[in-house]
Amino acid sequence: MSGAGLAARGIAKRFGYREILRDVSLELEPGQICAIFGPNGAGKSTLLKVLACLTRPSAGEILWEGRPVKDGASLRAAMGMVGHGTFLYDLLTAEENLLFYGRLYRVGDLRRRVSEILERVGLGFAARDPVATFSRGMKQRLTIGRALLHRPRLLLMDEPFTGLDQAGRSLLIDLLREFRGGGGACLLISHDFAETLDVADRFLILNRGRIAGAGDCGAVGPADFARLYEDAVGQPPD
Amino acid sequence: MLAKSMAIVWKDVVVEFRAKEILAAVLIFAALVALIFGFAFDPVEHDLTGIFPGLMWVAYFFAGTLGLNRSFITEKQNDALQGLVLAPGDRSAIFLGKFLANWLFMTLVELILTPVFFALLNVSFKGGLLLAAVLALATVGFTAAGTFLSGLAANTRASEVLLPILLFPLLVPVVIGAVRATAGAMAGDAATAVAWLRALAAYDAVFVVVPFLVFEYLLEG
Amino acid sequence: MVRRIFPWLLLPMGITSLYLAFVVAPPEATMADRQRIMYFHVASAWNAYLSFLVVFVASIAYLRTGARRWDRTAFCSAELGVFFTSIALVSGMVWGRSVWGKWWVWEPRLTTTLLLWFIYVGYLLLRATGEGDERRARMAAGLGVIGFVDVPIVHMSVKWWNSYHPYVIGLTKVDMVPMMVVALVAAVLTFTVFYVYMLDLRLHMEHLRERTQILKENLLQGGMR
Ligand SMILES: Nc1ncnc2c1ncn2[C@@H]1O[C@H](COP(=O)(O)OP(=O)(O)O)[C@@H](O)[C@H]1O
Ligand SMILES: [Mg+2]
Numbered sequence: 001m002s003g004a005g006l007a008a009r010g011i012a013k014r015f016g017y018r019e020i021l022r023d024v025s026l027e028l029e030p031g032q033i034c035a036i037f038g039p040n041g042a043g044k045s046t047l048l049k050v051l052a053c054l055t056r057p058s059a060g061e062i063l064w065e066g067r068p069v070k071d072g073a074s075l076r077a078a079m080g081m082v083g084h085g086t087f088l089y090d091l092l093t094a095e096e097n098l099l100f101y102g103r104l105y106r107v108g109d110l111r112r113r114v115s116e117i118l119e120r121v122g123l124g125f126a127a128r129d130p131v132a133t134f135s136r137g138m139k140q141r142l143t144i145g146r147a148l149l150h151r152p153r154l155l156l157m158d159e160p161f162t163g164l165d166q167a168g169r170s171l172l173i174d175l176l177r178e179f180r181g182g183g184g185a186c187l188l189i190s191h192d193f194a195e196t197l198d199v200a201d202r203f204l205i206l207n208r209g210r211i212a213g214a215g216d217c218g219a220v221g222p223a224d225f226a227r228l229y230e231d232a233v234g235q236p237p238d
Numbered sequence: 239m240l241a242k243s244m245a246i247v248w249k250d251v252v253v254e255f256r257a258k259e260i261l262a263a264v265l266i267f268a269a270l271v272a273l274i275f276g277f278a279f280d281p282v283e284h285d286l287t288g289i290f291p292g293l294m295w296v297a298y299f300f301a302g303t304l305g306l307n308r309s310f311i312t313e314k315q316n317d318a319l320q321g322l323v324l325a326p327g328d329r330s331a332i333f334l335g336k337f338l339a340n341w342l343f344m345t346l347v348e349l350i351l352t353p354v355f356f357a358l359l360n361v362s363f364k365g366g367l368l369l370a371a372v373l374a375l376a377t378v379g380f381t382a383a384g385t386f387l388s389g390l391a392a393n394t395r396a397s398e399v400l401l402p403i404l405l406f407p408l409l410v411p412v413v414i415g416a417v418r419a420t421a422g423a424m425a426g427d428a429a430t431a432v433a434w435l436r437a438l439a440a441y442d443a444v445f446v447v448v449p450f451l452v453f454e455y456l457l458e459g
Numbered sequence: 460m461v462r463r464i465f466p467w468l469l470l471p472m473g474i475t476s477l478y479l480a481f482v483v484a485p486p487e488a489t490m491a492d493r494q495r496i497m498y499f500h501v502a503s504a505w506n507a508y509l510s511f512l513v514v515f516v517a518s519i520a521y522l523r524t525g526a527r528r529w530d531r532t533a534f535c536s537a538e539l540g541v542f543f544t545s546i547a548l549v550s551g552m553v554w555g556r557s558v559w560g561k562w563w564v565w566e567p568r569l570t571t572t573l574l575l576w577f578i579y580v581g582y583l584l585l586r587a588t589g590e591g592d593e594r595r596a597r598m599a600a601g602l603g604v605i606g607f608v609d610v611p612i613v614h615m616s617v618k619w620w621n622s623y624h625p626y627v628i629g630l631t632k633v634d635m636v637p638m639m640v641v642a643l644v645a646a647v648l649t650f651t652v653f654y655v656y657m658l659d660l661r662l663h664m665e666h667l668r669e670r671t672q673i674l675k676e677n678l679l680q681g682g683m684r
Contacts, residue, residue: 016527054320054324056458071329076324076325086317092253101321104322106326393594393598403577404585406577407578407609411613411615414617437615441616449605
């Protein structure tokens with residue numbers, strides 16, 4: 001195994017008496033997009049939170065660039081995250097939200113970077129509008145822009161297609177390809193099988209807190225994937 | 239780390255400027271309490287100078303609790319707090335930033351309302367600089383403890399009811415110190431005022447440092 | 460171990476300390492028999508402080524390690540602490556009433572104890588309304604730390620506040636003869652053994668409750684498969 005990228009070994013997570021993750025190990029190299037599939041409640045979001053050091057695992061360890069991540073201090077500056085929530089402040093404008101996060105990440109030449117990102121996610125026209133007036137899709141675009149603002153090398157995304165229109169979906173796929181092209185590593189939770197299999201390099205299937213299947217997106221056709229998924233989860237992908 | 243805290247203060251000030259939630263509600267409520275005290279204690283018949291410090295601080299602490307209750311609501315919406323936790327640097331900076339913003343709001347409220355209290359309750363204005371020092375230091379203790387407990391209570395079903403129940407027992411030293419020091423300042427008794435100011439400063443130190451150390455553990459999950 | 464042995468310890472200890480407090484110890488010079496309540500008042504106050512110290516230590520341990528048994532310890536000890544604080548308060552009030560004719564005297568120690576009661580009732584309320592097992596445990600631990608740190612500050616400030624008053628009443632200004640000291644030590648020891656025994660029982664109960672939950676969970680999951 002190489003030292004670069006992100007690695008997790010034997011991750012377990014219990015909430016109280018419930019075991020949500022059991023012995024999950026994975027490796028993610030720079031320039032790679034890995035998709036995570038699985039039914040609701042499989043533990044996907046929890047896994048992402050553990051990897052982001054938002055919550056401590058009950059067992060196991062996480063390595064970033066070959067070194068153990070403790071409270072995530074070494075990882076956080078290099079990581080962008082799209083979670084369930086948008087992390088946005090409704091009363092601030094799109095621009096102000098990005099300026100705020102830019103300051104937290106000490107992004108250089110911030111104003112230029114903010115307008116660049118706003119243009120990139122197609123929100124240049126709404127830069128001065130409060131986020132409260134945005135549609136769900138616009139918020140999601142801004143959320144994706146926020147995650148990319150500080151030029152992360154690791155991207156953790158939890159159902160990033162949520163609320164996006166068709167143009168937004170292709171935009172996200174473009175952004176992901178661009179990100180990978182720049183040597184970024186991305187972990188992508190998704191229920192949009194076709195799009196995700198198209199853009200990702202590898203996939204994992206999580207079921208009841210365990211990794212129940214894995215494969216290379218290039219090598220697996222839609223029919224194979226459906227069979228693999230049904231084997232792992234017990235029901236077909238919809 | 240200070241940069242992170244300052245970014246949070248800036249953000250809170252802009253949000254507050256837009257919503258005017260905390261400042262307006264706290265100001266109006268405290269002024270109303272002054273009015274109610276006027277009717278209840280009758281400044282026309284009685285000289286209220288003796289109980290004035292107590293009345294003023296009770297109003298400020300009760301009204302301020304309303305504002306503190308709102309402090310973590312914006313952070314809970316959209317999981318914004320997770321965004322702050324994910325940002326690089328010390329997680330304790332989040333406590334510092336929220337506390338400084340609350341201190342700023344509360345001090346502003348007190349600066350506006352203190353003359354109003356003196357006028358409404360027919361007490362002649364005394365104390366000057368010493369009184370300003372009391373306001374500043376007592377508000378540090380109040381908002382430091384309040385910010386910490388507001389962060390705790392935000393994770394419960396009954397946060398609005400719970401915050402005052404958790405806050406006021408812990409706040410007793412500030413109540414005592416603020417009232418005594420204000421009385422000392424108004425009576426021109428600098429020695430008493432300074433002695434109580436020292437006590438307030440000690441409380442402030444503990445209630446800024448301990449939450450600062452503990453807060454980062456509370457942010458996980 | 461504690462569960463096996465302590466009940467047998469408690470019975471003779473309880474009888475002995477009752478005997479010491481009511482028969483062996485002489486009546487106090489001015490307060491006469493009314494002073495005898497002190498043995499139980501002081502013993503429960505001491506145990507209240509001990510309980511809250513345990514909450515404090517367990518809370519820090521929980522924040523550092525995240526191990527559930529520390530959270531359980533803090534919770535169970537807080538419950539017992541509130542129980543002992545209530546006894547201390549009621550006995551203090553009864554004593555105040557019989558000696559000074561007032562149900563409540565603003566004596567610094569008694570006042571601090573009342574504030575303790577409020578702080579830890581708040582702690583139990585936070586636990587009762589908190590959302591998410593793990594998060595609730597962490598929030599409670601935060602309060603368990605700051606609440607205890609506040610105790611000496613509260614005590615000092617109430618004392619200074621009180622020193623303004625011309626009358627200063629000390630609840631424990633009792634001229635103690637040696638036999639009284641013996642009775643007091645016996646009461647404190649008995650209460651402490653009682654505390655340890657109750658804490659152990661309560662922890663065992665919580666542990667069983669969680670085990671039952673796990674079993675239920677596993678049964679349900681098995682049934683679904
Ligand atoms: N903070 C928490 N406390 C207790 N249980 C939780 C918590 N977060 C998630 N869970 C439980 O963990 C399981 C997995 O949740 P999640 O990771 O969100 O699943 P997914 O994202 O795969 O749909 C669910 O059963 C959920 O109820
Ligand atoms: Mg999820």
